Amino acid sequence: MDFADAPEDEAFRNELREWLDTNLADFEAEESFDAEGIKKMYERRKAWQLRMAKAGWAAINWPTELGGRDATLMQNVIYSQEMAKSKAPGIYNANGVWQIGPMIIRWGTQEQKDLWLNSILYAEDHWCQGFTEPEAGSDLANLRLLAIQDGEDYVLDGQKIWCTTAHLAKWGLFLVRTDPTAIERGAKHEGITALIVDMEAPGITATPITDIVGENSFCLVTFDQARCPVKYRLGNEGEGWLVAMGTLTSERVGTAGLSITMKADLDTVVERSRSLNPGALADPDLRDRLARAYTQIELTRLLNVRALSKVLKGEKGWPEVQIAKLQWSHLAQTLAELQVDLLGPSALLARGGPDAVDKGQWSRLYSYQRYTSIGAGTTQVQKNIIADRAIKLPRK
Numbered sequence: 550m551d552f553a554d555a556p557e558d559e560a561f562r563n564e565l566r567e568w569l570d571t572n573l574a575d576f577e578a579e580e581s582f583d584a585e586g587i588k589k590m591y592e593r594r595k596a597w598q599l600r601m602a603k604a605g606w607a608a609i610n611w612p613t614e615l616g617g618r619d620a621t622l623m624q625n626v627i628y629s630q631e632m633a634k635s636k637a638p639g640i641y642n643a644n645g646v647w648q649i650g651p652m653i654i655r656w657g658t659q660e661q662k663d664l665w666l667n668s669i670l671y672a673e674d675h676w677c678q679g680f681t682e683p684e685a686g687s688d689l690a691n692l693r694l695l696a697i698q699d700g701e702d703y704v705l706d707g708q709k710i711w712c713t714t715a716h717l718a719k720w721g722l723f724l725v726r727t728d729p730t731a732i733e734r735g736a737k738h739e740g741i742t743a744l745i746v747d748m749e750a751p752g753i754t755a756t757p758i759t760d761i762v763g764e765n766s767f768c769l770v771t772f773d774q775a776r777c778p779v780k781y782r783l784g785n786e787g788e789g790w791l792v793a794m795g796t797l798t799s800e801r802v803g804t805a806g807l808s809i810t811m812k813a814d815l816d817t818v819v820e821r822s823r824s825l826n827p828g829a830l831a832d833p834d835l836r837d838r839l840a841r842a843y844t845q846i847e848l849t850r851l852l853n854v855r856a857l858s859k860v861l862k863g864e865k866g867w868p869e870v871q872i873a874k875l876q877w878s879h880l881a882q883t884l885a886e887l888q889v890d891l892l893g894p895s896a897l898l899a900r901g902g903p904d905a906v907d908k909g910q911w912s913r914l915y916s917y918q919r920y921t922s923i924g925a926g927t928t929q930v931q932k933n934i935i936a937d938r939a940i941k942l943p944r945k
């Protein structure tokens with residue numbers, strides 16, 4: 550494969566790089582993760598997204614007339630690489646821009662597009678996504694949050710769990726069960742409907758759950774006779790599975806910059822360890838782990854390139870995309886462990902302590918990265934898919 554940018558891609562890269570150079574300067578605040586720091590982080594992300602949106606850089610996959618750039622796959626890769634290289638902050642509505650917005654564009658009526666797309670793009674409101682339930686995670690089609698039509702509304706009863714930042718959201722894309730007989734009929738993928746829910750409606754409660762690092766990053770959302778207008782339905786009744794699958798597919802876009810971020814983080818820690826824990830770099834075991842880590846990062850990059858090359862040729866990115874997800878979660882956790890070991894025992898001191906290294910950010914990362922084997926498909930389920938469909942291992 551030729552790794553050089555085509556002229557139009559080179560122009561795209563240069564324009565983006567130039568824009569980032571000019572616009573990032575006043576956004577380079579250090580992130581901190583106490584309650585005040587998190588509040589500031591969201592304010593900063595909101596302002597950053599607005600600035601990006603005004604310049605057409607927030608939602609590059611959206612059509613140009615809706616504020617996007619109709620970006621190609623290659624431009625998505627370049628975008629991901631340049632964002633990683635420049636260490637640009639995250640945006641306020643990542644879910645909305647990458648997953649929910651494209652679904653509204655694909656399935657929404659004109660009235661729905663007018664109502665919601667600007668709210669997502671210009672970070673006017675925060676958006677969340679409610680798919681998982683206490684009894685429906687990997688087996689998502691088992692979902693049971695009931696929505697029964699009553700006049701102009703659906704009446705919702707049940708629960709969703711692990712909804713990221715639902716307590717901050719004004720709107721959310723939810724999957725609900727409109728045909729309660731479907732599961733008993735053995736047709737659980739049927740009778741699921743996608744609704745955009747006003748999170749401030751009576752009967753909806755988002756209760757934050759404290760996560761492994763002590764932050765309130767996600768919620769249990771309960772619905773008690775909550776009403777959602779039928780006109781907020783995305784697609785037809787019973788088409789929710791189609792809408793959801795489109796949403797989850799979009800989740801896999803934009804991972805090309807990960808190896809850049811990982812390498813930059815590892816370089817930073819190696820430099821930091823020279824002053825903080827100098828013996829570490831002379832330790833044969835740690836040196837061996839470091840060499841393996843850099844090799845694995847390069848392998849991850851090449852795996853992404855291989856998947857990309859296939860897709861550009863019109864083939865499916867299979868099974869590289871699934872393997873890349875596994876590789877990413879394994880590597881993210883391996884690196885987090887290595888980084889803490891390189892920095893020495895004080896790197897494990899938690900946030901808030903006077904001696905915590907870099908305000909405890911490495912010990913936080915060490916715990917936080919456990920999520921990578923759950924989010925976007927759990928490790929065990931991904932392995933099952935690869936064993937079943939790629940290696941074609943016999944079933945019992």
Ligand SMILES: Cc1cc2nc3c(=O)[nH]c(=O)nc-3n(C[C@H](O)[C@H](O)[C@H](O)COP(=O)(O)OP(=O)(O)OC[C@H]3O[C@@H](n4cnc5c(N)ncnc54)[C@H](O)[C@@H]3O)c2cc1C
Binds near residue numbers: 687923927
């Ligand atoms: C940081 C984070 C943010 C999230 N944000 C959101 C959000 O915004 N909205 C939302 O809807 N959800 C969100 N989720 C939830 C996420 O989608 C689910 O956690 C995920 O789908 C797994 O479901 P579960 O937690 O019910 O685990 P389960 O599916 O119950 O799995 C439990 C364990 O059993 C294993 N397992 C399950 N099935 C099989 C099988 N067939 N064979 C072998 N092993 C199996 C799994 O691998 C796992 O180890 C988030 C999760 C995390 C960690």
